[in-house]
Amino acid sequence: MMADIDRQTLLDLIDTGVQIVDVLPEREFQSGHIPGAVNIPLKKLNVQTTSVLQRDEPVVVY
Amino acid sequence: MSPRAACQLERFGFEQVYDYVVGIADWKAAGLPIEGESSDAQLVSEATRPDVPTARPDELLGTVHDRVTDSGWEEALVIEGDGVVVGRLRTTAWQQDGNLPVSQVMELGPTTVRPNGLLEPLVNRMEKRGTTLVTVTTPQGVLIGVLLRTEAQRIITGEAPEQVWVNCDGCPGRWKAR
Numbered sequence: 001m002m003a004d005i006d007r008q009t010l011l012d013l014i015d016t017g018v019q020i021v022d023v024l025p026e027r028e029f030q031s032g033h034i035p036g037a038v039n040i041p042l043k044k045l046n047v048q049t050t051s052v053l054q055r056d057e058p059v060v061v062y
Numbered sequence: 063m064s065p066r067a068a069c070q071l072e073r074f075g076f077e078q079v080y081d082y083v084v085g086i087a088d089w090k091a092a093g094l095p096i097e098g099e100s101s102d103a104q105l106v107s108e109a110t111r112p113d114v115p116t117a118r119p120d121e122l123l124g125t126v127h128d129r130v131t132d133s134g135w136e137e138a139l140v141i142e143g144d145g146v147v148v149g150r151l152r153t154t155a156w157q158q159d160g161n162l163p164v165s166q167v168m169e170l171g172p173t174t175v176r177p178n179g180l181l182e183p184l185v186n187r188m189e190k191r192g193t194t195l196v197t198v199t200t201p202q203g204v205l206i207g208v209l210l211r212t213e214a215q216r217i218i219t220g221e222a223p224e225q226v227w228v229n230c231d232g233c234p235g236r237w238k239a240r
Contacts, residue, residue, distance in 0.1 A: 002072050002079045007089065010082050011183055017176040017201035023067040024086070032098035034089055035105055036178035042067050047074050057201060058078040061067045062085040 010034075010060060019059040021050075034062070095180060106184060107177035109214035110198045112207035116141050117164050119148065124160025126151065139197060140168045145204040147174060147197055174199045177206055185214045 005013070014020075020037040022029050029039040040049050053059060068081040082088075090096065095104065115138040117126040130138045130151075140149035149168030158167045174197045175184060188196060188211045198206045 001077065002068050002081065004083050005080045007082075007084070007094075009080070011180075013080065014179045015175045015184065015187075017174075017199075018080070021067070021071075022086070023063055028086075030098055032090070032096040033086060035095065035097045035180055037097070042063055045067055045070050050071065050074055050076075053076070054201075055075045056077055058080065059071060059076050060080040060082050061071060062064050062082040 005060065013058060013060060017057070019053050019057055021053070021059060021061045023061055037062075094183065104181040104218060105177065106175055106179040106181050106198055106209060107206075109181055109209050109217045110177055110207040111210065111213070114139055114205075114208045116205065117151065118142075119163065119165035119168070121164050122160065123151075123155065123158055123162050123164055123167055126164055127156050127160060137195065139172070139205060139208070140164055141205050147172065147199055147203055147205050150197070172197050174203065175209070176201060181214060182218055184209070185211055185218060188214075 010018075014036070020034055022033045022037040022039050023042040023045060024033075024039070025041050026039055029037075029041075033039065038052065064081050064083055064085060068079050071079045086096070113133075115126075115130045115133045115135050117129075117138050117140050119140055119142070126138055130136070136153050138151040139147055140151060141147055149164070149170050150172040151164065151168055155167045155169075173193075177198055177200075184196070188194070194211050196209050196211075198209055200206060
């Protein structure tokens, strides 16, 4: 299942527990990201780099 | 960029993928805190108290009430053996027969939040809804502690907490009554 979400939905998901992935380049991630987000730049997004995430838990990407 | 990432994650087997398309720009524009070089974000963990009393579902209500009263709290959370929160005993529960098992009196499935959530937006929502206490758990539902709105508001405004901070390895928020 995949869905676009707005800010309020993201805040609700954070309350209930969600993994957040920032796919921006590392430099942009370092300058400021959503609290709790992990950085996996889009160019490095693959099965191996996403193995740190739980596949059966909700995940938000931005 | 993120729609492509969302598609890839789904292809990798992720079951629930959400795309926050407007991303960090929208987040910042809303004045929400960020982590990073210029961050001062306060998280739920900073206001989480782990010393909330707990009870097992098969305990007698009267026994639990005595324990809760002795601890100085007014409520308790009900947990299973693995620490997963299954219920909450509010102040109204103490009016019930003390010989009843907790499982027959507890409020099922209390609302929970995660420790890495943003503190201020949560407290604002609690205030709007008139909520005074919220349970903090891991994503798997294991109890970490509770967040009391009045204490969280003191932390947000920079006032000295009414509790003493106690260090604890692996615990994001450790509080002990003075």
